[in-house]
Amino acid sequence: MLSQHDIQEAERHGRQVYSVYVFEAPLRVWHWVNALLMVILAVTGYLIGKPPPTLAGEAADHYVMGYIRFIHFSASYLFAIGLLARLYWAFVGNRHARQIFLLPFTDKEWWKEVIYELRWYLFLEHTPKKYLGHNPMALLMMFFFFTVFAFGMTLTGFGLFVEFRGAGGIGDWLFGWVVPLLGGSQQTHAWHRLGMWLMMSFAVLHIYAAIREEVLSKHSLISTMISGWRMFKD
Ligand code: HEM
Ligand code: HEM
Numbered sequence: 348m349l350s351q352h353d354i355q356e357a358e359r360h361g362r363q364v365y366s367v368y369v370f371e372a373p374l375r376v377w378h379w380v381n382a383l384l385m386v387i388l389a390v391t392g393y394l395i396g397k398p399p400p401t402l403a404g405e406a407a408d409h410y411v412m413g414y415i416r417f418i419h420f421s422a423s424y425l426f427a428i429g430l431l432a433r434l435y436w437a438f439v440g441n442r443h444a445r446q447i448f449l450l451p452f453t454d455k456e457w458w459k460e461v462i463y464e465l466r467w468y469l470f471l472e473h474t475p476k477k478y479l480g481h482n483p484m485a486l487l488m489m490f491f492f493f494t495v496f497a498f499g500m501t502l503t504g505f506g507l508f509v510e511f512r513g514a515g516g517i518g519d520w521l522f523g524w525v526v527p528l529l530g531g532s533q534q535t536h537a538w539h540r541l542g543m544w545l546m547m548s549f550a551v552l553h554i555y556a557a558i559r560e561e562v563l564s565k566h567s568l569i570s571t572m573i574s575g576w577r578m579f580k581d
Contacts, residue, residue, distance in 0.1 A: 366576040369443050369479055377433050378572055384426045385546065388500075391419035392543050396536070420508065427501045443480040447489045457483055468556070475564040477579055485556060492549035496542050503539040507532070 370378075394415050402409050437445045451457045464484030466472045476482070481489060506525025509518035510532060529535045561568045567578040 364578065364580055366578045367479060368575055369441075369571060369577045370575045371436075371440055371444065372575065373436050374433070374440060374444055375572055375575055377429055377436070381426070381429050381433075382550075384422045384429065385550065387422045388419060388426060389543050389547050391415050391422070392540070395419060396540050423501075423504055423508070426497075427505070430497050430501060446480050446486055447494050450486065450490050460484075461487055468559075475560075477564075477566055479577060482560075485553075488549060488552070492545060496546050496549075500539065500542045500546070503529070503535050503542065506535055507539065510535075 395412075398412060398415075402411060406412070434448070437448045460476070460483040463472060463476065464482050467475060468484065480486075502522065502525050505518070505522040506529070509516075509522045510526050512518060514523070526532055526535045529538055557568050557572075561570075565580050567576070567580075571577045
């Protein structure tokens, strides 16, 4: 929150500054933990699909792939629990917490804003707009390349996981249908791997956009995901 002194100081320089509390603590903690988990999952997942050269000696002695898979599966459980916790927070948190789960598909004005933001990102518009929550273009990307994929990766991941464990048990009951539905183990691996590349492409664009908007837009971005406060400048 800005102090009265900060506001007066800004106004003396002809600027208006104010802050609004937007992202609550659970959402922010989830964002950073989730980002870290996704990096761990992408690196270990990449190595599962393209393993390092075989080492001499018994596999059980050095256990390289065993550790890589162990880290992938441990991070997977945390990722899935985090996703469920984030879904819960969409129900009990503030209205910004619901954004990435519910797109205003039928709102024509919102689609116009998406186009405006796209043009702004392409440097075709020169006046940045201010948003309290996510901007419409960012939200569209987050919904399709994070929310949808996060559930997709969890389903295909657990589908593959329960495949090793064989028929029977609660895991098989919950996820045993995924691998047959996608046409087999090889196909499920391929979809899971493609999901990793698409989510990582999103992450690259997302980080670029966060830094770009921090500099070019008229409100804070990265610090908002740290402190929760959106600071509007001018
Ligand atoms: C964003 C999340 C995730 C990413 C980026 C990711 C990435 C990957 C990648 C790239 C592979 C290698 C696929 C291949 O080339 O064969 C893989 C394998 C696998 N992942 Fe994930 N994964 C994620 C989440 C999960 C989750 C939630 C689970 C649930 C248990 C999971 C379980 C597995 C399993 C069982 C394998 C196959 C391991 C093997 O064949 O030895 N993954 N993952
Ligand atoms: C794998 C890495 C990452 C993923 C998957 C990811 C995903 C997301 C998601 C899903 C949201 C929406 C949060 C919500 O409403 O619950 C978000 C917001 C945000 N992320 Fe990330 N993030 C990643 C890394 C980063 C990094 C490294 C930065 C900083 C440079 C960053 C900056 C932000 C900011 C500033 C927002 C809020 C945007 C706004 O104010 O509208 N993210 N991210």
